Amino acid sequence: MAELHINGVSKNYGSFQALQDINIKINSGEFLVLIGPSGCGKSTLMNSIAGLDDISQGYIEIGGRDVTNLPPKDRDIAMVFQSYALYPSMTVYQNIAFALEIRKVPKQLIEKEVLRVSNMLKIEHLLDRKPAALSGGQRQRVAMGRALAREPKIFLFDEPLSNLDAKLRVQMRTEIKKLHQRVNSTIVYVTHDQIEAMTLADRIAVIKDGKLLQLGSPDEIYNNPVNLFVAGFMGSPAMNFLRCTLIQKDTLEYGLEVQTNTGQTYVLPMKDESNLNAYLNKTVVLGLRPEQITLAESSDNDSDSSPIVQSRIDVLEPTGADTLILTNWNEKEVTARVHPNNTLSHGDVVSLSVDLTKAILFDPDTEERII
Template sequence: MAELHISKVSKHYGDFKALHNIDIQIDNGEFLALVGPSGCGKSTLMNTIAGLEDISDGQIRMANKDVTNLAPKDRDIAMVFQSYALYPSMTVYQNIAFALEIRKRPKDEIDKEVKRVARLLKIEHLLERKPAALSGGQRQRVAMGRALAREPKVYLFDEPLSNLDAKLRVQMRTEIKKLHKRLNTTTVYVTHDQVEAMTLADRIAVMKDGHLLQLGTPAEIYSRPVNMFVAGFMGSPAMNFISTTISRNDLGEFVIELTASQQASYSLSLPNGTDYSDWVGREIIMGIRPEHILADPQQLPAVLCDIEVTEPTGADLLITTSVNETEIIARVSPESEVTASRAHELFFDLKKAVFFDPQSQDRLNLASTKSL
């Protein structure tokens, strides 16, 4: 177990900057997920931690030791690559056992550990095969087994579940969570799958174009995104963004203006306690999650919407409609009596809405009216 400190790390390839002053403190036993679109720099950052890529600036410390210039073999890490990186001439058993043999562990201990990992990953029947005889998903499980058989200071996972089928991916996600809880080993996990990040990680680092945009708990990232990119990237379906204006009604309440079915206009009162004075009469972007737009009668502001598409998913019903000439999605109960090509009232939980500056796309930190 080891604390990992990535301090102002940058990586340049000629004039191209792949990483820009990344600064992340990972505590002992913490599980950190790195997420972002392809090309955002998350795998490059992973490789610098592993020592597979030199850094251009900054420092990497592990267990309070500077490992910036150490070779990968001297960093006491175990890494699972997206590309498997198995030894083709070795059997599955030998691939898993190899790192333990290098450390001169007793033969019976190695055998016990290999078989334990094989049971965990459901690959007992593959132990005598070589990588060429395995499917992509089987190779990935063997690569995971090779890392799990060791007890390093830090685990590094580079999209380890990407080649597994949906059912096995869920099972392995659970097993990884159980394993981390049992071993409490510091873990850095790269994924493009936000569900993996949300369910596995203690904290999530969201990256874009080599920049760290936000670092926080899954709840913080999901509920209080720093900007529209983070808000739209985390969550499936993505957060809805509605361009609107804020005004005051005759009671002095702050309201937003929405137009929906047959161009009918609605003034929805915003919850008390927040001061929107600086944005009255100005364009603003409201972000609201699909699950915060409801279809059943609530003590919430309602808007009559033309339902364009309904998509039953079993646990939910996804509804597509338009507000302010913007397509939005609501996630409602599958028992809701909503049908396509008809109008239906949707109820907006504005207490859960967040607001963004349309120019900078940053989330607004609005003052409380109680402090005025």
């Protein structure tokens, strides 16, 4: 285990800036997930940590040692790739043992280490097989075993589950979580899958266009996004965004309301309104998670802070654990999350309870969070 410091790292490809002044401190034993859309720079940052890409500016430290100009073999890292990268002519045993043999580890210690990691990953019965005889999940376990056998300071996972089917992804995600809990290693994990990010990470770094937009725990990223992009990117289904006008009503306990394009007004139960004075009588973007919009009869929310909206069901999407309703509110398609036991049909007009206690407001121009 070791700390990893990414200090002011930038990466240019000619005039294109792939990374822009990235600063992240990863604590020893921490599981950090880098997430963002395709082409955002997350894999470039991973390759920079590994030494596969040179950086244009800044420096990288592993365990307090500056490794910026060191080749990958001298950084004491192990990388697990999306493509497994196993040697097809070697057995599972040989694949796991290969890196140790290169380092001239005694044969007896190699055998002990291979058995240790194969037992940990439950692949001891596969040691005599070659990669062609393995399933995708088994190959990924072997790739992880090869990395574990080296006992590096940092583990780097580059979208390791993207080639697996949905069920196997869930199983392997659990295995990786268990693995981290057992070995308590420092892990940097790249993915574009937000479910992987939310379930695996101690902290998540959201990247867009080579910039670090937000770094925080899964709860912080989900419930306190810093801007519209993070709010919309994290969460499935995505957060609902409604353009409203912020108005003030002195007769209310809470003096602020949002007024929709269709003229309805809803009280904002916010006790701290000081940051909103500059936005009075101006357009703001109201952000609501789908779980904040549910059927009125099944809602546990306080009715004083949960207005009722009458709306027609355009699409029903049963998911098993719950049902998603796509409907129109404020001239905008929104998604509500309801209990699956409700008997609903396309075209029904339903009463939706809206929990505004957790509403988030964004500036429509800067896209930054207001409150």
